[in-house]
Amino acid sequence: MGTPLKPSDPYEVFSTRRDEALKGGSAGLLYVEFSADKDANSDDRRQWAVANPSYPHRTGESAILRMKKNLGDDSLRREGLGIWDETTISSAIDPRLWANGTVETRADGGVISFCIDMSPDRSALAIGACMKYLDGTAHIELAEYRDTKKHGTAWDADWIEQRWPKTAAVVIDAQSPAMVLLPELKSRGMKVMVNTINGMGQACGCVLDMLTAGTLKHLSDADQPQLATAVANATTRPIGKSGAFGWNKTGSDIDISLLVACTMALQGAWITRRNPNRWQHVMQ
Template sequence: MTVVPSTPRLSEIARHVILPEGIVSSDFPKYERYLNRIGVHYDGWQRGLLMALFGKRENGEYACGISGAIISIPRQVGKTFTIGTAILMYCALTPKIQTIWTAHHSRTADETFLDMKNIVRQQGFSSLLKKVREGNGKQEIEFNNGSRIMFGARESGFGLGMKNISCVIFDECQRLSENALATMIPTTNTAKNPLIMFMGTPPRPSDDGEAFESMRYNAIKGLDNNCLYVEFSADRNADLDDRDQWKKANPSYPTRTSESSILRMRNKFSDDSFRREALGIWDETVAHTAINLSQWDKATVQKRVDGGFKSYALDMTPDRSVLTIGACMKYEDGTCHIEMVDQRNVAEEGLQWAVDWLAERWDDTASVVIDSQSPAMTLVDDLRKAGIRVTVLQTKDVGQATGRFQDLLATGKLSHLPDGMQQSLAVAVRNVVKRPLGKSGLFGWNKTGADVDISPLVACTYAMQGAYTSKRRPGVHEFIW
């Protein structure tokens, strides 16, 4: 198909188009050729999105196969048609592809299945199909080549225990919990070249949408080079009745999506809901993370200022796979600067490197800190044998440390390097929540998912605690961590 020149391209319409690294080819053209023959044609932005979605690296793997394709898209854009027709052809032309299309609510899953059923019955797919199942709990489209698309709701436990799933489409990602994500992703572990998609509108503050928010943040901040991120949205300060803003948010308006369709949402939704659902506008501040990201961004400095007392801390991931050293520089005016200074794989590097590293710096170090509950406690004896006095934090100290971090950040007394220079720390900050420590009101850091590593933030927090509480004053030096 030749795209009409006046049809805008994806990059001309979407607010954000962030491609995964290494795309050299795409499977989409072969799907499009067949779709064109049976009467399915795409606008330029749809074609661009699908070219990127099915983009491959030199090794033949999908470029977004690691982190997935993340699509923030308003209602009434034609999401099911765009993604659905392409996935139908992907399954029809690729033998034995097992696909899950999952929404949060059963109603949404049922509506998606109905839309897809209507597509395959009207768009010339019949010769490719073996069966459309409509039984309770067995909504699926089965192809002649053994591929299937199964539909269901996460709230009903759909997808649990499934294996060898090649493609997972997460719909309604504004309500995709970390728990649901951790449960569903392993279904693709045995697939040869999996493809995962995340689609939804911006979450409300009351939604369990931290997973979707984290994906968006990591993509926009350049912290994830393995994802495809596309966002359609109006301007943040948009006039909700401005048709130009409707067009900016919805590339299908007014040619495929009528004005009356959007007016129905305008009349039905509150202003706040219309901004999210119809115009795709995200809240400026994400509510789910334990750390205020606006304050975090304001605390960024391009270079650390030397001249204070330095303190270090060690933390290790619960599975003992990664060991991290965090650092804090405390200045005479009560401000401080934090950095993650080293992080290594334990299986490859062992543990002794950290003992040696800290021993070289102990003479001009105020403190070395470890949480009594951290797997890094295994290093205490070796550190002490190396002449290092180790400060071991108890539960009360951990609560004071995280509270101190919040207070210093809120009052502008904490600084850190740009996220791009400290990616592991930035990801930890973005994916941390609070965990209560008893009934005293104290709290510690907790990660949002099983695959999240918050040890850089934990180590920096404890290094800060050591810097502010240690009575050891070895002197002020110009130094490199």
């Protein structure tokens, strides 16, 4: 027994049994599903009754409205209306290529860059990191990820400032809510690269190209599960008409700001002219 799960949940066994039942089933299998129409309006009371036989006598209208308020529309459609996500949309990043880039530890000897990104609802702040090496390879990882309701955003400037002397670039995308942090970072003497729409397209393409070439590494999914979830649930959206694309997400309850932060950190590492290692050598 259960409800449709999020795309990020490990539900292969559940979905396989459902697919088998919808195709006619097999001996010994009984499958019963209560679900609203796929294109149902989540405010349609008639669809509530289709999905939930206990509505409105045992499960009242106020209970479902409370669920919608607490869970959001995507989760209500799954948990309250029994609507399964479409599974025809494949991840933008091939799981095999991503797995092939896994390393146990990050190699030393490179120059590091950061990107700050914030989820569209401003609920979380992510800092992605990229270590670029002289041989043209790179390593990306999630450096920091915090709930803004618990931790706010003021910590970010302190975090970056502590690492600034050894940092090649700090990037914020021009379309990101994280742009609100730009004045504070600049007031502390840190130079921030503001990324453009074209830069986003170049960065996302670079991630796929480097994964394909085997020149982009990252920690294991077990070590960075939040980033792994973002990668597994990232699709693409077109940017302009030249074939460029940016990352998109499969649902409103998926946060891909972590992947965006790592992607833009990679972009910053490739286009910055700042070399903190050279600066340190001169100072010595």
